[in-house]
Amino acid sequence: MALLFSLEGAIGQGILWGIMALGVYITFRLLDFADLTVDGSFATGAAVSAALIMMGVNPYVTVFVALLSGFAAGAVTGFFNTVCKIPPILAGILSQIGLYSINLMIMGKSNIPLLNSGTMFSNLTDVLPNLGWITPNYLSVICIGVLFVILVIALSYWFFGTELGASIRATGNNANMVRANGVSTNMTTMVALMLSNGLIAMSGALVCQQQGYADVKMGIGAIVMALASIVIGETIFGRKGGYLRRLISIVVGSILYRIIVSVVLQLGLNPDNLKLFTALLVAIALSIPVLLEHSSQKSAYKKLTEAVESVEEKF
Amino acid sequence: MLKISHVSKTFNKGTVNEKKALNDLNLTIEDGDFITVIGGNGAGKSTLLNLIAGVYPPDCGHIVLNQREIALLPEHKRAKFIGRVFQDPLMGTAADMEIAENLSFAARRGQRRTLKWGSTKQEHEKFKKQLAELGLGLEDRLTSKVGLLSGGQRQALTLLMASLQKPELLLLDEHTAALDPLTAKIVLDLTQKIVEADHLTTVMITHNMNDAIRMGNRLIMLYNGKIIYDVRGAAKKALTVEDLHKKFTEAAGTEFSDDRAVLI
Numbered sequence: 001m002a003l004l005f006s007l008e009g010a011i012g013q014g015i016l017w018g019i020m021a022l023g024v025y026i027t028f029r030l031l032d033f034a035d036l037t038v039d040g041s042f043a044t045g046a047a048v049s050a051a052l053i054m055m056g057v058n059p060y061v062t063v064f065v066a067l068l069s070g071f072a073a074g075a076v077t078g079f080f081n082t083v084c085k086i087p088p089i090l091a092g093i094l095s096q097i098g099l100y101s102i103n104l105m106i107m108g109k110s111n112i113p114l115l116n117s118g119t120m121f122s123n124l125t126d127v128l129p130n131l132g133w134i135t136p137n138y139l140s141v142i143c144i145g146v147l148f149v150i151l152v153i154a155l156s157y158w159f160f161g162t163e164l165g166a167s168i169r170a171t172g173n174n175a176n177m178v179r180a181n182g183v184s185t186n187m188t189t190m191v192a193l194m195l196s197n198g199l200i201a202m203s204g205a206l207v208c209q210q211q212g213y214a215d216v217k218m219g220i221g222a223i224v225m226a227l228a229s230i231v232i233g234e235t236i237f238g239r240k241g242g243y244l245r246r247l248i249s250i251v252v253g254s255i256l257y258r259i260i261v262s263v264v265l266q267l268g269l270n271p272d273n274l275k276l277f278t279a280l281l282v283a284i285a286l287s288i289p290v291l292l293e294h295s296s297q298k299s300a301y302k303k304l305t306e307a308v309e310s311v312e313e314k315f
Numbered sequence: 316m317l318k319i320s321h322v323s324k325t326f327n328k329g330t331v332n333e334k335k336a337l338n339d340l341n342l343t344i345e346d347g348d349f350i351t352v353i354g355g356n357g358a359g360k361s362t363l364l365n366l367i368a369g370v371y372p373p374d375c376g377h378i379v380l381n382q383r384e385i386a387l388l389p390e391h392k393r394a395k396f397i398g399r400v401f402q403d404p405l406m407g408t409a410a411d412m413e414i415a416e417n418l419s420f421a422a423r424r425g426q427r428r429t430l431k432w433g434s435t436k437q438e439h440e441k442f443k444k445q446l447a448e449l450g451l452g453l454e455d456r457l458t459s460k461v462g463l464l465s466g467g468q469r470q471a472l473t474l475l476m477a478s479l480q481k482p483e484l485l486l487l488d489e490h491t492a493a494l495d496p497l498t499a500k501i502v503l504d505l506t507q508k509i510v511e512a513d514h515l516t517t518v519m520i521t522h523n524m525n526d527a528i529r530m531g532n533r534l535i536m537l538y539n540g541k542i543i544y545d546v547r548g549a550a551k552k553a554l555t556v557e558d559l560h561k562k563f564t565e566a567a568g569t570e571f572s573d574d575r576a577v578l579i
């Protein structure tokens with residue numbers, strides 16, 4: 001029964017964090033830019049949302065402002081990379097470290113509890129009926145989460161089919177070809193980083209409202225959780241298939257990741273070891289396809305070689 | 316018309332690896348010229364094309380394309396006027412995108428990328444016809460990923476992409492060097508066809524002397540960052556491979572005697 005309850009929680013969490021994974025997917029797979037801004041911009045979204053809610057701003061509006069703050073964070077990384085020519089990983093780390101201080105400035109302290117202020121989730125919980133099989137609390141998370149995920153997936157699907165979106169995908173493939181066709185790869189890198197971090201910050205705002213507080217440390221390890229969601233989704237759905245399928249697989253991957261986490265916690269894993277567990281999970285998920293390929297190639301070689309040798313012996 | 320005057324390019328200036336790739340080069344390309352460029356490894360052929368395309372800026376000099384000074388214009392802004400095919404078949408296309416998407420992307424060369432749909436149904440009909448003309452069976456594979464094509468097919472596709480939006484100048488850098496002889500011939504014939512159909516002003520680098528003589532109306536030979544031979548029209552048509560070899564050794568010979576002069 002406890003497991004079932006944690007499952008409901010895991011699904012809601014998976015959906016909200018899944019939006020972050022969708023953001024990371026833009027840089028990690030489409031632009032081919034290992035952006036480490038994530039850990040900072042996720043907390044920025046949370047900080048902005050919490051600080052604004054404390055000022056009495058409508059919780060939905062704060063999510064929109066968080067999105068804009070993520071655009072700004074991505075633009076800073078983009079500036080470091082395209083104008084200052086700082087390599088991607090370093091550009092992201094610089095933003096991430098800088099954002100830690102900025103997030104503290106936005107919050108004014110390292111933790112803002114939202115227990116006595118209405119959030120999107122608490123407001124909805126108050127009006128939802130108790131269905132029995134799911135508490136209004138969990139139901140509100142799933143309702144709002146699904147609403148935002150559908151919105152984000154629909155907009156992503158549309159955007160990456162447009163001329164501008166196609167330019168970003170092409171940049172991840174072959175930056176040289178993009179410039180040869182008259183598109184500035186500085187521009188596409190900038191736009192992709194902004195959109196990516198915008199979604200990440202938006203996810204931060206949603207998670208902060210759902211858990212009822214913002215913490216300056218809440219983004220630590222976010223990038224690894226995003227990668228976990230992406231690779232779990234890819235392991236299950238494969239890396240082929242249409243773009244819509246890829247997007248959905250990421251959210252499913254995120255939900256599965258949360259379920260795996262809640263199961264191992266139920267089984268007695270010390271929460272302090274969760275990050276180590278996640279890191280190992282990602283490492284394994286990334287290496288499985290490579291190892292499988294290698295072993296299947298080896299066994300095929302053995303089989304075929306035996307076959308040709310047995311033919312030879314007959315003569 | 317493209318007018319290159321007093322253009323030099325030195326790589327790794329001020330280091331032990333300093334290399335003067337182009338040395339005070341002057342060249343005027345008339346509209347409708349189809350120039351073949353030959354020269355040994357490291358002569359500066361690719362550097363010349365990269366300077367025209369804006370991959371890097373020249374150290375000095377002017378590059379003027381149809382009255383526009385483009386010497387310092389960024390690469391993506393020049394792309395509006397310039398179509399390119401590279402030596403490496405992987406360089407000209409996006410492997411994870413469909414054939415149709417690649418064509419649509421190139422059809423918008425030089426245009427602003429908006430939030431309009433990136434690849435439309437009407438375009439696909441047009442692409443089908445154009446791909447059929449290549450004779451490689453690509454017209455039935457519009458939605459295949461380009462990464463699945465062979466090098467020759469990718470070069471043919473890149474060539475088509477470069478000419479979808481008629482360029483003022485077409486730059487081909489050994490675009491058949493990575494292909495087998497038969498495929499190379501197909502792509503060269505295609506080049507000839509496309510250049511003639513659209514009257515494209517073209518510069519083509521090649522290491523194949525026969526192709527250099529056979530194709531185009533003008534031939535230039537580069538040596539050590541300088542143009543040492545520039546011949547056109549009937550004189551070019553009358554050239555033989557031996558003539559070109561002789562020119563090469565002559566150039567190399569003067570260089571050696573210069574060195575000796577310095578030593579003495």
Ligand SMILES: Nc1ncnc2c1ncn2[C@@H]1O[C@H](COP(=O)(O)OP(=O)(O)OP(=O)(O)O)[C@@H](O)[C@H]1O
Pocket residue numbers: 326327334335336354355356357358359360361362363
């Ligand atoms: N980006 C670069 N950085 C440093 N040196 C370079 C660069 N590009 C070219 N060079 C050097 O400049 C010289 C001319 O090179 P370029 O590529 O123009 O020769 P090429 O005539 O195209 O030769 P090939 O027939 O081998 O393609 C060579 O010595 C080369 O090593």
Ligand SMILES: [Mg+2]
Pocket residue numbers: 360361362
């Ligand atoms: Mg070259």
